[in-house]
Amino acid sequence: MSDRDRKPDAPTSEVDAARRAFLRKIGAASTLTLAPGVVLYTMEGTEAQAKKPGEPLDPKKRWGIVIDTTKCTSGCEVCVEACKKENGWEAKPGSRTDVQWIRKVDVKDPKTGFAMSLPVMCQHCANPPCVDVCPTGASMKRADGIVRVNMHICIGCRYCMMACPYKARSFVHEDIPEERKRFHAPMGKGCVTSCDMCAHRVDVGRIPACVEACDKGAMIFGDLNDPTSEIAQYVAKFPTQQIRADLGTDPGVRYARLP
Amino acid sequence: MGRAISRLMAIMALCLGVTFVVTSAQAGDIVPKVPIDKTKGSCVLPGEQMKREHMNILKHRRDQTMYQGIRGGKPSLEQCLTCHAVKGDDGKPVTVASPKHFCRVCHDYAAVQVDCWTCHKSVPEKNPFKAAENGMMSKKILRAEVEGLKTYLEGGAK
Numbered sequence: 347m348s349d350r351d352r353k354p355d356a357p358t359s360e361v362d363a364a365r366r367a368f369l370r371k372i373g374a375a376s377t378l379t380l381a382p383g384v385v386l387y388t389m390e391g392t393e394a395q396a397k398k399p400g401e402p403l404d405p406k407k408r409w410g411i412v413i414d415t416t417k418c419t420s421g422c423e424v425c426v427e428a429c430k431k432e433n434g435w436e437a438k439p440g441s442r443t444d445v446q447w448i449r450k451v452d453v454k455d456p457k458t459g460f461a462m463s464l465p466v467m468c469q470h471c472a473n474p475p476c477v478d479v480c481p482t483g484a485s486m487k488r489a490d491g492i493v494r495v496n497m498h499i500c501i502g503c504r505y506c507m508m509a510c511p512y513k514a515r516s517f518v519h520e521d522i523p524e525e526r527k528r529f530h531a532p533m534g535k536g537c538v539t540s541c542d543m544c545a546h547r548v549d550v551g552r553i554p555a556c557v558e559a560c561d562k563g564a565m566i567f568g569d570l571n572d573p574t575s576e577i578a579q580y581v582a583k584f585p586t587q588q589i590r591a592d593l594g595t596d597p598g599v600r601y602a603r604l605p
Numbered sequence: 606m607g608r609a610i611s612r613l614m615a616i617m618a619l620c621l622g623v624t625f626v627v628t629s630a631q632a633g634d635i636v637p638k639v640p641i642d643k644t645k646g647s648c649v650l651p652g653e654q655m656k657r658e659h660m661n662i663l664k665h666r667r668d669q670t671m672y673q674g675i676r677g678g679k680p681s682l683e684q685c686l687t688c689h690a691v692k693g694d695d696g697k698p699v700t701v702a703s704p705k706h707f708c709r710v711c712h713d714y715a716a717v718q719v720d721c722w723t724c725h726k727s728v729p730e731k732n733p734f735k736a737a738e739n740g741m742m743s744k745k746i747l748r749a750e751v752e753g754l755k756t757y758l759e760g761g762a763k
Contacts, residue, residue: 486672522724527726
């Protein structure tokens with residue numbers, strides 16, 4: 347039988363056939379039907395699996411968050427409050443200079459009256475403009491896609507704040523009192539700071555505080571590069587958008603059902 | 606004459622010796638010792654080595670955490686605080702505002718300013734690594750996640 351006559355998936359030899367049967371068996375053993383039409387391949391294959399605290403991060407991962415705008419309600423600030431508590435920042439209402447890692451934005455279409463509310467934080471771009479402009483290398487992208495400030499070498503020039511199209515970064519103008527400091531999210535006067543997708547949690551296998559706190563199930567966190575994770579399955583199944591995708595920053599935070 | 610000189614020298618040598626002994630005895634009292642809770646195990650390196658190299662070790666770990674996400678264990682700033690924290694009069698660990706803080710004990714003596722604590726918390730915090738010690742989510746969180754996900758996907762699939 348020549349190669350051309352053979353069916354595309356016909357095994358070329360007995361060894362091949364046995365190997366394929368074995369692989370199929372493994373596949374069947376490790377799948378789990380979660381909901382109609384959605385099959386999750388082993389819980390260990392999703393973001394439940396994480397590196398051990400002492401291990402270096404996995405550069406094959408691309409952490410991301412999907413936010414369903416239809417589930418997010420106006421006036422609900424649960425994610426913002428959770429972030430404040432976790433990362434030790436506070437912003438007085440209306441202040442334009444206080445530290446702010448995540449904010450709720452209410453938008454309305456004046457023609458139709460359609461209104462919606464959505465949280466906006468660092469979008470964790472694949473091509474982050476804040477990293478491009480940083481003169482010291484303090485503004486950085488980790489190999490797993492998390493964009494953050496290395497405050498040890500930040501000089502507080504605030505170029506990154508100007509470059510960020512999402513207004514995600516803020517400058518710490520005042521000393522943080524000892525009781526508000528968080529051990530795993532240090533920040534101090536004279537540095538720029540922003541959402542780091544709770545890197546300290548992600549590094550030990552937990553999910554970001556905002557995602558954990560959202561009681562409306564409007565946020566999913568996970569590895570966009572892992573086709574078996576629920577976030578990857580979600581973005582493959584439903585339409586999601588990046589804010590200002592036209593800028594080519596390719597954010598890791600995506601919004602579902604933006605009008 | 607020669608005898609007088611040698612006697613003088615002997616006296617001088619004696620005086621110097623005495624001075625030396627006194628100085629070293631005083632120095633032993635003056636040079637501060639880093640407070641440590643030895644019940645929590647030994648330090649990552651012997652004391653003498655830590656005295657000279659702790660800043661390099663901290664800097665190395667700092668970069669590992671920033672760029673590679675390596676956290677917890679030894680050596681880490683968290684571990685320093687765990688063993689070296691000093692309790693104040695109220696029984697709680699003292700912050701760096703107190704001269705009793707383990708960093709300040711030596712750094713005040715050597716007149717070297719530490720900038721770590723302008724951003725970092727200077728007292729130990731509850732260990733967040735416990736729940737995820739084995740690198741996995743706890744079963745309770747995991748179960749809650751799966752339940753939440755089910756409802757979410759069923760709602761979202763409509």
